[in-house]
Amino acid sequence: MPGDGGERCGSIGGMSTTGAREPGWVQDVIWWHVYPLGFVGAEREAGPDQAVVHRLGHVAGWLDHAVELGASGLALGPVFASGTHGYDTTDHLRVDPRLGDDADLDALIAACRERGLRVLLDGVFNHVGRGHPAFRAVLEHGPATPTASWFRLRWPDGADAWRPGTEPEYDDFEGHSALVALHHDEPAVADHVVEVMTSWLDRGVDGWRLDAAYAVPTSFWAGVADRVRARHPDAYLMGEVIHGDYAGFVAGAHVDAVTQYELWKAVWSSLNDGNFFELDAALTRHGGFLDSFVPYTFLGNHDVTRIASRLTDERHLAHALVVLLTTGGTPAIYAGDEHAFRGVKEDRAGGDDAVRPPFPATPRELSPLGLPTYSLHRELIGLRRRHRWLHTARTRTLHLANEQLVYEAVGDGGRLVVALSVGDRPAEVPAAGVRVVLAGNAEVADDRVRLPAHGWAVLEG
Structure with missing residues (x-):
């Protein structure tokens, strides 16, 4: 296990009470997630001699908005040189000229520091773009080039028969030929990733x-993570994992967390179907994950349909946000969701554009129609920050029906009760020991909570 870099969250002998290795500062983080290329309205493709356009200041201009929202960290999408969407990296050590230069990123980091915001970068280390120098060298010089071992290549007629102009077949990322998969058994690849991260x-x-x-392979991540933490023991490392054995991946890869897609799906699916049994099952599994790590939780990101578009009833946006902010995890708010931005992801070229739109120069230019959602985010984020123990809280279901769910969140001596209803009629549900409504709309009497139609409440004993 990597060396301890100081105080850890709820630590017992260097290990947190969840079993996680995450740095102590993560307990208080609520990320505001920005996809920079879309946010600043950058060109869809970088030109061959792309001029530097200093646009990262546009993101810096929104940092006060993030602070006022209640966020304590800025999670940036890809900022490194690339050919198109940022995930086809051509230089991990240079800022994408469509965003600016290294000085612009340094200034953005400094502006975050001034406001007490942590900064998370997005690293693409499974693959690179075809324009990456390591792959360009392969195309120009053939199998003898030193970086040929960085990739999983197959040469027509064998490597010995190579002639200039001959291009190899290669493994790519999920059938996208523009994304050339790296060979993670090659030590030079690990060296490069460690250099970039550190x-x-x-x-x-x-x-x-x-x-x-x-x-x-998790063995690759484990080796990289251990080397990175040798220099930066307080670095937070979070992996994008869609499904599968989350806890096994965290343990094998030596990372702090993974993306909690299971809970994301259960939230909107349960609300849309009027089936809280699905959410109850997901929360049970979520509690199991918390035994070994704290998942990265979210309702939206740059890869999925906006939550306001995903839900079939806009009244349930509040219910989704309540679940996010009253369950264990390290939550992230995708920029724009706090103003109920709409956007549907489509499986086609340019199908991500609707969920990665440009933002205006200042928050004052946003439509006032989103202000109620913004106010709700501020209220519930504030509630979470006043109950720091929610970071590792476990939930226990107190009442379950198709259209109603009541659960308690407990941890470190604290207890909150959450009551949700998606029914068309008022509902009365059990909630023993609660007396005070902290958020939402409910009447409390005799260990019962009465909710209006499509109502919700967060309560305290």
Whole structure:
């Protein structure tokens, strides 16, 4: 296990009470997640001699909005040089010129520091773009080039028969030929990833989201993570994992967390179907994950349909947010969701554009129609920050029906009760020991809670 970098969250002998290795500062983080290329309205593709356009200041101009929202960290999507969407990296050590230059990113990091915001970068280390110098060298110089071992290549007629202009077949990422898969058994690849991660940590960032982490052997991540933490023991390392053995991945990869897609899906699916049994099952599994690590939780990100578009009844947006902010996890708010942005992801070229839109120059230019959702986010984020123990809280179901769910969240001596209803009629549900409504709308009497139609409440004893 990597060396301890100081005080750890709820630590007992260097290990947190969840079994996680995460740094202590993560307990208080609520991320505001930005996809920079879309946020600043950058060109869809970088030109061959792309001029530097200093746009990262546009993101910096929204940091006060993030602070006022209640966020304590900025989770940035890809900021490194790439050909198109940022996930086809061509230089991990240079800022994408469509966003600016290294000085612009340094200034953004400094602006975050001034406001007490942590910074998370998005690292794409499963694959690179075809324009990456390591792959360009292969195309230009053939199998003898030193970086040929970085990739899983198959040469027509064998490597010995190579002639200039001959291109190899290669493994790619999920059938996307523009994304050339790296060979993770090659030590030079691990050396490169460690160099990239430590270089930006040296410059002041706090951690990394590891893109497509599920596609990379956990043994690779474990070796990289151990080497990175030898220099930066307080770095937060979180992997993108869609499904599968979350806890096994965290343990095998030596990372702090993975993306909690199971809970994300159960939240909107249960609300849409009027089937809280699905959410109850997901919360049970979620509690099991918390025994060994604290998942990265969310309702939206740059890869999925906006939660306000996913839900079939807009009244249930509050219910979804309540679940996110009253259950264990490290929560993230995808920029725009706090103003009920709409956007549907489509499976086609440009199908992500609707969920990755440009933002106006300042928050004052947003439509006032989103202000009620913004106010709700502030209220519930404030509630979570006043109950720090929610970071590792376990939930226990007190009442379960198709259209109603009551659960308690407990941890470190604290207890909250959450009551949710998606029915068309008022509902009365049991909730022993509660007396005070902290948020939402409910009447409390004799260990019962009465909710209006499509109502919700967060309560305290």
